[in-house]
Amino acid sequence: MKIPQDRLNRYIGLKRDFAEEEYINLQPIQRGGILTEEARRAILEFGDGYSTCDWCPPKTARLDMITDPPIQQFYQDLAEFLGMDIARVVTRCREAKFIAFRMLGRPGDYVVLDSTAHYSSYLAADLAELKVKEVPNGGAPEFRLNLDAYAEKIEEVKRETGKLPAALLLTHVDYLYGNLNEAKVVGKIAKDYGVPLILNCAYTAGVMPVDGREVGADIITSSGHKSWAASAPTGILALEKSLEEKLLARAKIEGDLTKRKFGQKELGMLGCTVMGAPLITLMASFPEVVRRVERWGEEVEKVRYLVTELEKIEGITQRGMKPKMHTLTHMETDGFYKVSETHKRKGYFLYDELRARKIVGIQPGLTKHFKFNTYGLTWEQVKYVKDAFFEIAGKYGMKIS
Numbered sequence: 001m002k003i004p005q006d007r008l009n010r011y012i013g014l015k016r017d018f019a020e021e022e023y024i025n026l027q028p029i030q031r032g033g034i035l036t037e038e039a040r041r042a043i044l045e046f047g048d049g050y051s052t053c054d055w056c057p058p059k060t061a062r063l064d065m066i067t068d069p070p071i072q073q074f075y076q077d078l079a080e081f082l083g084m085d086i087a088r089v090v091t092r093c094r095e096a097k098f099i100a101f102r103m104l105g106r107p108g109d110y111v112v113l114d115s116t117a118h119y120s121s122y123l124a125a126d127l128a129e130l131k132v133k134e135v136p137n138g139g140a141p142e143f144r145l146n147l148d149a150y151a152e153k154i155e156e157v158k159r160e161t162g163k164l165p166a167a168l169l170l171t172h173v174d175y176l177y178g179n180l181n182e183a184k185v186v187g188k189i190a191k192d193y194g195v196p197l198i199l200n201c202a203y204t205a206g207v208m209p210v211d212g213r214e215v216g217a218d219i220i221t222s223s224g225h226k227s228w229a230a231s232a233p234t235g236i237l238a239l240e241k242s243l244e245e246k247l248l249a250r251a252k253i254e255g256d257l258t259k260r261k262f263g264q265k266e267l268g269m270l271g272c273t274v275m276g277a278p279l280i281t282l283m284a285s286f287p288e289v290v291r292r293v294e295r296w297g298e299e300v301e302k303v304r305y306l307v308t309e310l311e312k313i314e315g316i317t318q319r320g321m322k323p324k325m326h327t328l329t330h331m332e333t334d335g336f337y338k339v340s341e342t343h344k345r346k347g348y349f350l351y352d353e354l355r356a357r358k359i360v361g362i363q364p365g366l367t368k369h370f371k372f373n374t375y376g377l378t379w380e381q382v383k384y385v386k387d388a389f390f391e392i393a394g395k396y397g398m399k400i401s
């Protein structure tokens with residue numbers, strides 16, 4: 001099979017549509033993953049294949065043992081930064097969750113998780129052959145989780161199966177409403193029952209301060225490409241020392257003919273994980289990440305300002321808990337929906353109007369509700385976004401109070 005040259009040529013010189021310098025991108029999953037200059041340079045330096053492996057120690061042959069570049073030290077600093085004992089970089093947050101589930105549970109065991117968990121939490125449980133028991137939320141308009149129900153759900157699992165769930169999972173900030181959950185409450189329940197708590201910090205660690213020890217998390221998972229100014233794929237798995245043997249268990253398999261064994265390799269990591277440029281971007285951005293979480297208070301001020309302003313437009317209200325504690329925001333926008341009903345571009349009109357003003361990241365076609373994330377925008381940009389929405393609302397005769 002010969003692929004025609006003109007088709008192959010299409011893969012060369014690809015350009016990104018929404019260059020960061022030209023557009024304001026409000027896409028919720030993209031704000032925390034914008035690279036630092038240092039990370040951009042690191043990609044060029046470490047772009048080749050297994051670029052981290054020049055000095056892999058031959059005895060152990062493991063990524064976490066490499067000292068040049070200083071991966072071993074980085075893992076220690078990463079753990080310390082999260083208030084945990086041990087850290088590993090894996091390919092994605094979802095992989096970190098899968099590894100935790102797989103190493104903690106046995107097929108048929110339960111995980112108790114929040115009903116605002118990301119789909120990948122469910123899939124990670126599924127792949128690990130675990131079942132889920134969901135902790136309910138209070139529905140509209142706040143979608144607030146009933147955190148005390150973790151205890152009830154543990155009891156339910158006990159009644160059904162005669163044993164405890166393999167783990168609890170709490171989404172620190174959910175991807176739907178940007179609600180910040182008080183992890184301490186679940187940390188306490190986890191300790192009381194002796195069930196490990198996985199705190200999923202995909203949207204929090206790396207942009208805001210997170211201290212696993214303080215809240216009683218046994219495991220923290222996070223996403224480098226979402227919240228740590230790193231390239232995809234990068235994820236973080238951090239754990240307490242007490243879980244080391246379980247989560248980082250070594251491979252036991254043996255070749256039946258050769259009797260080969262791989263006892264140095266960590267099974268859940270399949271030996272090594274991110275052995276190239278993405279890991280180095282995570283490391284190169286780390287000094288800035290350590291600084292930027294201290295500026296979280298101002299990020300919250302900016303989003304609260306924007307929400308207050310947007311709610312002045314008729315038919316626009318914020319969904320989720322108030323006041324905002326996180327920059328990921330869900331707006332219900334009946335006002336725009338009404339306009340879309342008679343607009344020739346239907347639901348796409350809002351996207352078009354925003355795009356014409358160099359604002360992207362609001363999902364095209366959606367006008368009943370949409371999500372945005374203001375993380376890392378300057379005050380000037382936040383005000384520009386506000387002005388753009390006011391202009392569009394005004395153009396279509398929506399009232400602004």
Ligand SMILES: *Cc1c(COP(=O)(O)O)cnc(C)c1O
Nearest residue numbers: 092093094118120171175202223
């Ligand atoms: C984005 C997100 C994920 C997925 O992160 P990956 O690194 O892409 O696997 C998982 N959980 C939550 C809560 C998220 O918001």
